Amino acid sequence: MVLLSGPSGCGKTTLLTLIGALRTVQDGSVKVVGEQLLKARKSVQRRVRRQMGIIFQTHNLLRCLTAAQNVQMGADLVPGLSFRQRRQRSIDLLAEMGLKDHHGKLPSALSGGQCQRVAIARALAGNPRVLLADEPTAALDRRTGREVVELLKRMVTHHHCAVLMVTHDPRILDVADRLLQMEDGRLTTTQVIPQAV
Amino acid sequence: MRFGLRRRIPLAWCLLTRQPGRLMVALAGICFAGMLMFLQLGFRDALFDASIAIHRLFNADVVLISSTSSSSVSMEPFPKRRLFQAASRPEVESISPVRWSLLVWKNPETGSPRAILAVGFDPDDDIVNLEGLAEQKKSLQLDQRVLYDRLSRPEFGPVEDWFKSGRTVTAEVRNVRVQVDGLVELGVSFGADGNLLTSNRTFNRLLGSADGSSNSIELGLIRLAPGADPETVATALKNTLPNDVQVLTKQEFLAFEQDYWRSSTSIGFIFNLGAAMGLVVGAVVVYQILFSDVVDHLPEYATLKAMGYSSMDLVTVILQESLLLAGFGYIPAFLAGKGIYGFTRSATNLPIGMSNQMAVFVFSMIFIMCVISGLLAMGKLRDADPAEIF
Numbered sequence: 367m368v369l370l371s372g373p374s375g376c377g378k379t380t381l382l383t384l385i386g387a388l389r390t391v392q393d394g395s396v397k398v399v400g401e402q403l404l405k406a407r408k409s410v411q412r413r414v415r416r417q418m419g420i421i422f423q424t425h426n427l428l429r430c431l432t433a434a435q436n437v438q439m440g441a442d443l444v445p446g447l448s449f450r451q452r453r454q455r456s457i458d459l460l461a462e463m464g465l466k467d468h469h470g471k472l473p474s475a476l477s478g479g480q481c482q483r484v485a486i487a488r489a490l491a492g493n494p495r496v497l498l499a500d501e502p503t504a505a506l507d508r509r510t511g512r513e514v515v516e517l518l519k520r521m522v523t524h525h526h527c528a529v530l531m532v533t534h535d536p537r538i539l540d541v542a543d544r545l546l547q548m549e550d551g552r553l554t555t556t557q558v559i560p561q562a563v
Numbered sequence: 564m565r566f567g568l569r570r571r572i573p574l575a576w577c578l579l580t581r582q583p584g585r586l587m588v589a590l591a592g593i594c595f596a597g598m599l600m601f602l603q604l605g606f607r608d609a610l611f612d613a614s615i616a617i618h619r620l621f622n623a624d625v626v627l628i629s630s631t632s633s634s635s636v637s638m639e640p641f642p643k644r645r646l647f648q649a650a651s652r653p654e655v656e657s658i659s660p661v662r663w664s665l666l667v668w669k670n671p672e673t674g675s676p677r678a679i680l681a682v683g684f685d686p687d688d689d690i691v692n693l694e695g696l697a698e699q700k701k702s703l704q705l706d707q708r709v710l711y712d713r714l715s716r717p718e719f720g721p722v723e724d725w726f727k728s729g730r731t732v733t734a735e736v737r738n739v740r741v742q743v744d745g746l747v748e749l750g751v752s753f754g755a756d757g758n759l760l761t762s763n764r765t766f767n768r769l770l771g772s773a774d775g776s777s778n779s780i781e782l783g784l785i786r787l788a789p790g791a792d793p794e795t796v797a798t799a800l801k802n803t804l805p806n807d808v809q810v811l812t813k814q815e816f817l818a819f820e821q822d823y824w825r826s827s828t829s830i831g832f833i834f835n836l837g838a839a840m841g842l843v844v845g846a847v848v849v850y851q852i853l854f855s856d857v858v859d860h861l862p863e864y865a866t867l868k869a870m871g872y873s874s875m876d877l878v879t880v881i882l883q884e885s886l887l888l889a890g891f892g893y894i895p896a897f898l899a900g901k902g903i904y905g906f907t908r909s910a911t912n913l914p915i916g917m918s919n920q921m922a923v924f925v926f927s928m929i930f931i932m933c934v935i936s937g938l939l940a941m942g943k944l945r946d947a948d949p950a951e952i953f
């Protein structure tokens with residue numbers, strides 16, 4: 367679990383979008399999950415995106431879908447599973463996220479923290495190798511933010527998935543295995559934290 | 564597409580059904596467009612259809628009309644001799660001279676004049692295949708007797724009610740008193756608000772012939788012996804008869820009348836324009852709904868792209884939405900169309916109804932309308948940029 371922090375405007379989010387193949391790389395070289403993203407074609411970008419899970423500041427769940435259906439939008443991208451299996455997987459993931467009884471609810475019926483947990487479940491549903499998170503706690507209060515991050519940590523450990531999280535939030539830095547500082551588009555310090563929480 | 568055929572979350576369905584307010588507006592728009600199309604096209608077809616209601620009933624294989632006649636409202640007389648000349652051909656089995664003109668009928672109740680289509684024929688001939696005519700036409704043997712079309716407009720007077728209540732109904736046609744001796748059912752059209760059938764002799768009297776004879780007719784009906792080909796006979800007659808008459812097969816005679824209304828009047832254009840207006844209004848409503856749907860969900864669509872969904876996947880969703888709208892909007896439009904037709908039929912006596920052809924045509928129009936609106940709304944999808952949602 368890698369945390370990336372730094373002053374606003376230093377390029378953290380840009381780096382995240384480049385790694386997530388959400389932006390076209392114009393110059394230099396970005397290699398993610400074995401793919402070169404420099405001037406990559408749309409199909410390559412899509413292939414990379416499918417191996418990434420993404421969590422945003424706001425949950426960005428589809429308002430017209432239930433929690434389970436939202437998670438399944440992620441699971442639907444996994445090849446080789448039947449509809450029933452993907453559905454079951456979505457419900458299991460929600461249960462792991464502590465939302466066992468909420469899978470039939472619409473996002474409007476869930477709290478901010480619950481929505482963010484659904485968003486994490488959705489990001490994990492596609493079996494990602496890397497999870498990218500952009501200030502996932504920014505819109506949450508301190509306690510809920512803490513809970514969400516700890517849950518995230520437990521989940522990615524269980525699902526063997528790396529996390530790159532951009533954050534301003536000093537209260538959650540202790541969950542990191544590694545801390546990166548960024549300034550003016552460059553990484554300044556990297557710090558390995560010997561043991562997790 | 565690798566995932567194209569797998570069962571997935573029915574996103575389009577959920578987008579529509581979980582926003583019921585918006586769905587209702589969209590369906591109302593489509594329903595309105597469909598109704599307007601049914602209404603306009605229905606009227607158009609009904610009016611064209613009504614224009615040949617009588618023509619269709621004529622018991623004839625080949626028809627002679629004057630070469631100066633251009634439609635049922637401007638039938639010109641031609642010499643009766645032409646019909647006898649035609650009868651000399653061996654294929655001809657029988658002939659019937661028919662008189663045909665718009666004459667002024669005075670409302671027996673109020674006395675107000677109005678043009679009615681009068682058709683004169685020999686009561687011994689079977690010129691029209693009309694229910695109840697065989698028994699009633701015997702009375703036309705007497706002079707000054709007519710059969711009245713009970714589907715004529717009420718402006719001609721309460722003839723049907725009076726007749727049914729047992730009253731002797733008399734009215735003036737061209738200032739000659741005639742008596743209604745029976746009711747038939749023909750129907751109104753563009754050219755004629757009402758119809759009456761009478762004998763040739765009475766017809767000629769109405770036109771001022773003292774003894775009821777005339778050397779002119781407007782229509783010559785020719786029936787052929789079984790096995791004779793109307794096309795061949797018509798061609799042969801064209802070549803032998805002088806050019807003061809036109810020779811038409813029955814099909815050509817029907818087409819002749821319809822073509823007049825189609826091409827010489829703006830009726831078709833007006834109704835088509837009305838239907839097109841419905842289509843445009845419907846398209847605008849559907850476009851507006853789909854467009855705001857895309858705009859409202861832009862961050863969510865961008866998220867889907869960030870997750871690895873392709874633009875094609877999103878385009879498919881919008882297309883599915885528009886197709887669902889087309890399907891669900893059509894059902895109420897169809898029912899409303901049927902209702903309007905039923906109401907119109909009882910109010911105007913026009914032969915209007917829901918034909919399969921019409922049902923399919925309006926559905927395809929709504930379908931095309933929704934697809935085009937969907938395609939237009941998709942332009943906005945390009946704005947769903949996954950890099951912009953952070």
